[in-house]
Amino acid sequence: xxxxxxxxxxxxxxxxxxxxxxxxxxxxxxxxxxxxxxxxxxxxxxxxxxxxxxxxxxxxxxxxxxxxxxxxxxxxxxxxxxxxxxxxxxxxxxxxxxxxxxxxxxxxxxxxxxxxxxxxxxxxxxxxxxxxxxxxxxxxxxxxxxxxxxxxxxxxxxxxxxxxxxxxxxxxxxxxxxxxxxxxxxxxxxxxxxxxxxxxxxxxxxxxxxxxxxxxxxxxxxxxxxxxxxxxxxxxxxxxxxxxxxxxxxxxxxxxxxxxxxxxxxxxxxxxxxxxxxxxxxxxxxxxxxxxxxxxxxxxxxxxxxxxxxxxxxxxxxxxxxxxxxxxxxxxxxxxxxxxxxxxxxxxxxxxxxxxxxxxxxxxxxxxxxxxxxxxxxxxxxxxxxxxxxxxxxxxxxxxxxxxxxxxxxxxxxxxxxxxxxxx
Amino acid sequence: xxxxxxxxxxxxxxxxxxxxxxxxxxxxxxxxxxxxxxxxxxxxxxxxxxxxxxxxxxxxxxxxxxxxxxxxxxxxxxxxxxxxxxxxxxxxxxxxxxxxxxxxxxxxxxxxxxxxxxxxxxxxxxxxxxxxxxxxxxxxxxxxxxxxxxxxxxxxxxxxxxxxxxxxxxxxxxxxxxxxxxxxxxxxxxxxxxxxxxxxxxxxxxxxxxxxxxxxxxxxxxxxxxxxx
Numbered sequence: 305x306x307x308x309x310x311x312x313x314x315x316x317x318x319x320x321x322x323x324x325x326x327x328x329x330x331x332x333x334x335x336x337x338x339x340x341x342x343x344x345x346x347x348x349x350x351x352x353x354x355x356x357x358x359x360x361x362x363x364x365x366x367x368x369x370x371x372x373x374x375x376x377x378x379x380x381x382x383x384x385x386x387x388x389x390x391x392x393x394x395x396x397x398x399x400x401x402x403x404x405x406x407x408x409x410x411x412x413x414x415x416x417x418x419x420x421x422x423x424x425x426x427x428x429x430x431x432x433x434x435x436x437x438x439x440x441x442x443x444x445x446x447x448x449x450x451x452x453x454x455x456x457x458x459x460x461x462x463x464x465x466x467x468x469x470x471x472x473x474x475x476x477x478x479x480x481x482x483x484x485x486x487x488x489x490x491x492x493x494x495x496x497x498x499x500x501x502x503x504x505x506x507x508x509x510x511x512x513x514x515x516x517x518x519x520x521x522x523x524x525x526x527x528x529x530x531x532x533x534x535x536x537x538x539x540x541x542x543x544x545x546x547x548x549x550x551x552x553x554x555x556x557x558x559x560x561x562x563x564x565x566x567x568x569x570x571x572x573x574x575x576x577x578x579x580x581x582x583x584x585x586x587x588x589x590x591x592x593x594x595x596x597x598x599x600x601x602x603x604x605x606x607x608x609x610x611x612x613x614x615x616x617x618x619x620x621x622x623x624x625x626x627x628x629x630x631x632x633x634x635x636x637x638x639x640x641x642x643x644x645x646x647x648x649x650x651x652x653x654x655x656x657x658x659x660x661x662x663x664x665x666x667x668x669x670x671x672x673x674x675x676x677x678x679x680x681x682x683x684x685x686x687x688x689x690x691x692x693x694x695x696x697x698x699x700x701x702x703x704x705x706x707x708x709x710x711x712x713x714x715x716x717x718x719x720x721x722x723x724x725x726x727x728x
Numbered sequence: 729x730x731x732x733x734x735x736x737x738x739x740x741x742x743x744x745x746x747x748x749x750x751x752x753x754x755x756x757x758x759x760x761x762x763x764x765x766x767x768x769x770x771x772x773x774x775x776x777x778x779x780x781x782x783x784x785x786x787x788x789x790x791x792x793x794x795x796x797x798x799x800x801x802x803x804x805x806x807x808x809x810x811x812x813x814x815x816x817x818x819x820x821x822x823x824x825x826x827x828x829x830x831x832x833x834x835x836x837x838x839x840x841x842x843x844x845x846x847x848x849x850x851x852x853x854x855x856x857x858x859x860x861x862x863x864x865x866x867x868x869x870x871x872x873x874x875x876x877x878x879x880x881x882x883x884x885x886x887x888x889x890x891x892x893x894x895x896x897x898x899x900x901x902x903x904x905x906x907x908x909x910x911x912x913x914x915x916x917x918x919x920x921x922x923x924x925x926x927x928x929x930x931x932x933x934x935x936x937x938x939x940x941x942x943x944x945x946x947x948x949x950x951x952x953x954x955x956x957x
Contacts, residue, residue, distance in 0.1 A: 305840070
């Protein structure tokens with residue numbers, strides 16, 4: 305019997321038991337569909353996180369103090385460490401030293417000091433994250449100014465009271481119109497009370513790892529240093545929360561990190577680092593690890609349903625062989641060999657599974673594309689349909705078909721023709 | 729052509745051993761028209777199954793054209809069966825969902841024969857069913873179903889046709905029609921026909937009658953000149 309003949313016979317047998325075939329196939333449809341959808345969701349999550357990290361900027365190396373950080377004041381959360389702690393924190397002069405060290409591959413250095421402050425306007429007040437930084441920040445962190453200007457070198461030199469608002473906070477503070485030229489008072493309790501001029505508004509950036517950049521308020525780093533007393537150590541050093549280093553395109557970030565580490569160890573006169581250095585790739589890798597685990601978890605759940613579907617197919621094929629004993633006997637009597645019977649029943653199981661697999665692919669891919677960008681339970685879904693997941697799901701479906709069909713087919717082929725013919 | 733030498737076939741039914749064939753020795757030549765008669769349980773169907781390579785003897789020798797069948801594998805016997813034998817059963821044994829033409833094509837499917845449709849059409853026309861090709865078994869009378877089964881048995885040009893009570897489920901008139909077809913196979917095409925029956929009138933069409941009882945041949949008329957019915 306040729307494969308084509310076996311296929312024709314299978315199709316007729318499947319069509320003859322329409323409802324049963326559909327129910328049998330349903331297991332494969334759900335299995336294959338859920339493999340594709342769940343892997344697409346897992347991959348979507350991975351892509352989302354990676355995009356966020358890439359959105360931070362390009363070729364970045366982040367240096368953060370690893371020593372515990374004490375609260376800077378009422379309402380402040382993580383602020384630069386105050387001098388009481390034993391280990392040394394990162395200072396503005398560390399950032400300057402990195403910039404002037406001549407380490408090959410360093411393109412720009414932007415330290416940042418962040419504080420939680422109250423922003424007070426005529427319309428009310430709002431707690432904001434204020435970042436003291438330098439004119440390099442937009443370039444290093446892949447941000448752009450939409451209106452007005454960012455902080456300039458002159459602002460830093462003059463320690464001016466100019467600030468730049470993130471796009472969202474600009475709308476929150478000035479819901480009725482133009483923010484530029486308006487005044488914003490920044491305060492913590494009564495200890496600091498400064499009136500700033502709004503000189504610029506940033507372009508929207510969207511979500512990003514570790515806080516929404518659109519909510520930030522930017523001031524010159526020097527203003528933060530000189531006017532906000534408690535970010536200074538007892539010896540007058542200015543602490544920073546983070547030093548952003550941009551490396552030259554193609555530079556070996558590991559080598560740059562190692563040299564920065566050496567420099568800081570020497571400057572801090574310690575043998576074990578009191579800071580952590582992370583490259584952007586480290587972050588992407590770490591995030592990838594998490595979402596890969598997620599993908600594997602989701603994929604395994606889907607895989608289980610695929611196996612359950614396969615068991616269903618095998619069960620139905622066994623029933624089918626028993627029911628069609630007489631048919632098998634007739635076929636044997638007119639010349640079917642054992643291998644013809646095996647071919648027939650294996651093909652039938654394969655056709656069921658492959659048919660179910662194709663339907664599952666259509667439904668899975670459709671569903672994955674359908675939920676992409678939609679909000680489900682206040683979570684915006686991102687899905688990425690992976691061609692390999694489609695291929696794997698299909699191959700597994702076909703494999704299960706072959707396996708679950710072969711045992712019933714073998715049983716069918718071993719039926720004694722005489723007994724099979726006598727079967728009513 | 730067909731030689732059985734001291735063939736036995738035992739079945740085990742619980743603790744009891746049933747001697748379906750008990751030392752049968754027999755020779756059937758090409759072109760013979762043989763009727764095997766006997767009461768039910770006499771072993772006549774078993775003998776037909778053994779001759780048709782559907783069943784293997786427990787002991788003894790079965791030579792078909794000089795080949796020892798017992799030494800062939802399952803698949804080899806299936807191949808031999810599909811090439812040399814055509815079967816006709818009392819219950820027709822047609823597949824319920826297939827049209828007449830597809831039933832007749834079935835043996836050719838397993839032999840990878842070309843132009844099946846044409847050959848199947850010719851075989852159906854030969855048994856007088858040219859106008860019933862698309863009919864399914866339920867749409868055909870018993871006699872028509874049996875003729876489909878005969879067409880199916882003949883389509884691969886077998887040398888031997890084995891018929892197990894072919895008229896058993898038919899009334900005497902249609903049974904007679906079927907017997908006429910069998911006779912023409914022998915007379916016109918030189919096909920060997922071996923027929924199992926317990927009806928004297930049916931057996932009367934044959935040239936040779938073998939009577940069986942308890943798994944043994946009790947009478948063999950040998951090849952004889954045909955009696956007038």
